[in-house]
Amino acid sequence: MKIDYIALSIPIFFLLIGVELLFGFLQNKKLYRFNDALTNINLGTGSQIVGLMVKGFFFLAYLYLYEHRVYTFENSWLTWLLLFLGVDFFYYWFHRMSHEVNALWAAHIVHHQSEDYNLSVALRQSWFQGWFSWVFYLPLAVVGFDPIMFVAMNSFNTLYQFWIHTTTIRSLGPLEWVFNTPSHHRVHHGSNPKYIDKNHAGSLIIWDRFFGTFQKEEEEVIYGITKPLNSWNPIWANFHYWQELWEMAKSSQGFDKVRVFLKPPGWQPAYLGGFQAPEEIDLTTYKKYDYDGLRQDHVYVFFMFLLALGLATAVLFLKSSIEIIPLYATMFYLLVMLGITGGLMENRAWLIxxxxxxxxxxxxxxxxxxxxxxxxxxxxxxxxxxxxxxxxFSRVVKQIRTQSNAILH
Ligand SMILES: [Zn+2]
Ligand SMILES: [Zn+2]
Known part of the structure; x- marks a missing residue:
């Protein structure tokens, strides 16, 4: 049976987020910001929902190739070990390519937009990455790794990466040599030029050390992307880079219109200014995006967030017993709801x-x-x-209108 390990782990995610929040509180450190953390989790919710649309296709593709496999790995500890290494190896290449090819970065960028670093960032996932990431793992089907074993190991690889999104663990001594750790992954989320496109590892950091993309954590990491998103809207978070690429393609000439999508981030044709190297961050002027809406909306925003989370969890667990039209209608409804929550957090005029x-x-x-x-x-x-x-909501609208005519934009 194909088990949805990610859906089953949802309570553990929230439990650990609670532990980290408590730790921050006891240490008097502000590890979470309400709007940022909520947006992270909303993006995770949307990613699971959109992912439902393609997961089945991927599994069928894997199954098809497995039926035409060249060898069969029997279920043994050695097979599990080889599969662990295989999944982690292909994850490294999928992840590295996601940073080095614009069209793939347009999806993966979502995971990097948060300017904070805490466990909720682990849940901040692209809605469209799952539409292509599976292609990278198909060699494992051809060489004969069982599909059910693959799904379990791939889920393990994803789940492993949850706990490394934290600043509460500084260093793990000799484990830092072999495993991907909070310290290594903090580097990966850095927008400091020396940290960009480093440490693409899933579970093992050995691939980065071997293929030359390793960077040790040295100066303080500034989290996020080089051109900040400046929005809490999960839909915009998933499309902003596509729009940027589209604009660049429109002003490019000839084959450059295609090249834009295949080149690394920062690339531009010479006649548009050439490669844009990431700039050093000036800490004296650096400021995180922190639009905070209206204080009194927070409870309503939190209510919307819980509603979306509850409905999405129900969909994930009941999906096989819901007919296709109500299932897709609910999924669409959920995505709209996540978009509206983003609009509410930014006091957008269209949200009313x-x-x-x-x-x-x-x-x-x-x-x-x-x-x-x-x-x-x-x-x-x-x-x-x-x-x-x-x-x-009508009371919330009244408050918005009386207190902030100028804020609605
Ligand atoms: Zn990444
Ligand atoms: Zn990450």
Whole structure:
């Protein structure tokens, strides 16, 4: 049976985030910012939802190649060890390519946008990376690693990378030689020029040491990307670099229009100014993006966040028992909700009609299925919740309008 290890790990993620929050609190360090952490987790939620659309295809491709394999690895400890090394090796190359090819970076960039570094950053994942990352692992199917074993090992590799997104662990002594650690991965998230495109490892740092991309953590790491995203909107986070590439392709000539997508980040045709090397960060003027919306919206934003998280978790666990149209409709609804939450955190003018439209359409769906024998209880519960939501949101809007006409933009 194919088990969704990532979905099963959700409670552990939140437990560890709670531990890190508590640690920061006890040490009097501000490790998390409300808006940044919420955006990170919302991006993780969206990534799992969008990922559902393609995971099945990937598994079929893997299965097809496995059926035409050249060898069969029997289930033994040696096979597990080889598979561990194999998955980690291909992860290194997938990850390195994601940093060195613009079209792949356009997806992977999402994981690097946060200017903080804490466990919630581990959940900040691109919505579209999963559409191509699987191609890198197909050689493992051809040489004969069992698909179920592969899924388990690939999940392990992803889960391993959760705990290394922390500043609370400084160094792990001799383990730093072999394993990817918080220190090595902090370097990977740095926007300081010397840290860019270094330490692409998954579980083992040996690949970076071997292929020449290793960098030790030295001066303080400044987290994020060289041109900050400056937004809490998860949809924009997934598309901003595509737009940048598209604009560059439009002003390029001839084959350069294609080259833009294949070259590394920073590349530009000579007639547009040539390669743009990352610049040293001036710590005296450096400031994190910190738009904080309205304080009184925080509770509503948190409510939206919990609603999306709860609904997404339900979809992940119940996906096989939901029919395709309601499943896709719910997935689309969830993505819209994540976008609106981002809009609310930035006090965007469009958020008011968008959120009213979301609430009213939810109410209409609940009323439509009011009598449905399978759903009547859920729909009645939903209707009450939506009515409360409607009243609450109208009060939030009143506050936004009376206190911040100028802030809506
Ligand atoms: Zn990366
Ligand atoms: Zn990371």
């Amino acid at each position: 009609p968008a959120e009213y439209a979301r609430i009213i359409s939810t109410l209409l769906v609940a009323l439509l299925f009011w009598q449905h024998p399978d759903f009547n209880l859920i729909m009645r519960g939903t209707s009450i919740l939506v009515l409360v939501n409607l009243i609450w």
